[in-house]
Amino acid sequence: QVHLVESGGGVVQPGGSLKLSCVPSGFTVTDYGVHWVRQAPGKGLEWVTFIRNSGESAPYPDSVSGRFIVARDISRNTIYLRMNSLRPEDSAVYYCVKEGNYYMDVWGKGTTVTVSS
Amino acid sequence: QTVVTQEESFSVSPGGTVTLTCGLTSGSVSTNHYPSWYQQTPGQTPRTLIHSTYVLSSGVPDRFSGSILGNKAALTITGAQAIDESHYYCVLYMSSGIWVFGGGTKVTVL
Numbered sequence: 001q002v003h004l005v006e007s008g009g010g011v012v013q014p015g016g017s018l019k020l021s022c023v024p025s026g027f028t029v030t031d032y033g034v035h036w037v038r039q040a041p042g043k044g045l046e047w048v049t050f051i052r053n054s055g056e057s058a059p060y061p062d063s064v065s066g067r068f069i070v071a072r073d074i075s076r077n078t079i080y081l082r083m084n085s086l087r088p089e090d091s092a093v094y095y096c097v098k099e100g101n102y103y104m105d106v107w108g109k110g111t112t113v114t115v116s117s
Numbered sequence: 118q119t120v121v122t123q124e125e126s127f128s129v130s131p132g133g134t135v136t137l138t139c140g141l142t143s144g145s146v147s148t149n150h151y152p153s154w155y156q157q158t159p160g161q162t163p164r165t166l167i168h169s170t171y172v173l174s175s176g177v178p179d180r181f182s183g184s185i186l187g188n189k190a191a192l193t194i195t196g197a198q199a200i201d202e203s204h205y206y207c208v209l210y211m212s213s214g215i216w217v218f219g220g221g222t223k224v225t226v227l
Binding site for chain 1: 131151153155157162163164165168169172206208209213214215216217218219220221
């Protein structure tokens with residue numbers, strides 16, 4: 001059965017950095033890609049990034065380009081989201097999601113990031 | 118940047134039919150955008166309903182269906198039930214290689 005578990009969320013000051021982790025079970029990161037999707041409090045879903053099973057990442061949306069980087073550790077079967085220069089508007093629940101064929105298939109339960117002084 | 122549009126809200130009677138749409142501020146939605154739909158009730162994780170325009174995800178009841186209507190993707194609920202009261206999000210895959218979510222539609226069943 002496929003599951004994804006996110007961790008690493010917390011409270012960080014504006015301008016700070018945070019690294020989120022996503023550990024899948026039931027598949028390996030060399031078999032399937034993983035998306036990151038976020039949801040600010042009371043707001044809709046926003047796609048953040050995607051790392052393919054090859055390790056190549058998709059282009060980043062303007063809202064996070066130049067600040068967020070997705071990476072993976074094959075030996076740990078783990079996907080990371082490194083978030084730099086954090087802003088209050090980055091506060092959200094961050095979900096990692098197993099890829100389907102050009103869609104988001106299986107969702108993790110999310111980890112909460114709060115950017116506040 | 119292109120914006121994906123969805124209706125803010127819809128109300129449907131129990132047993133009724135409602136069609137939600139997913140469009141673009143510039144251009145038409147086609148199967149090449151691989152439209153997919155997600156359901157989310159407050160406090161819950163999103164659930165994948167439909168992908169690749171009309172393919173139902175595993176376990177999704179067949180009262181949900183997807184299509185292209187005119188220049189938009191569409192999600193139709195036929196025979197709405199109280200448990201269908203949720204937010205519904207579409208997402209499109211863009212030629213630039215990114216995915217973009219719509220703002221979501223709140224469906225009320227009453």
